[in-house]
């Protein structure tokens with residue numbers, strides 16, 4: 269006995285689920301891509317593990333600056349501040365979200381950990 273209608277319903281459900289996860293993933297940023305962007309643009313001041321090389325830069329390994337929403341951090345990265353260069357026009361919004369997702373992996377043991 270076959271259940272063709274159930275089968276197609278299952279396929280649709282799976283497609284919707286996959287799409288949902290894919291969308292959420294893109295929105296949350298890609299840690300792998302973010303790591304490459306970080307190595308290219310941020311590591312000289314913020315250091316390999318997020319432990320700042322430059323004295324005035326925040327230490328991302330234990331930083332309050334990551335206790336804020338992505339949107340807020342994105343604005344900070346776009347506009348820059350004092351010795352921190354502005355990345356508006358240099359990085360796309362999606363790339364900034366990738367790098368923020370990466371920054372969040374540097375923080376260890378803090379309240380941001382899911």
Ligand code: HEC
Pocket residue numbers: 305306309310311312313314322324325326333341344345349350351352353355367368
């Ligand atoms: C030339 C050195 C330099 C580079 C390159 C740099 N930063 Fe910074 N960054 C700083 C300094 C210095 C500060 C502290 C600014 C202040 O509060 O005066 C800072 C602050 C920040 C903050 C905290 C902002 C806030 O409002 O608390 C974030 C987030 C950040 N940087 C992310 C990045 C990312 C992501 C990159 C790469 C795309 C990057 N930075 C590249 C020097 C740098």
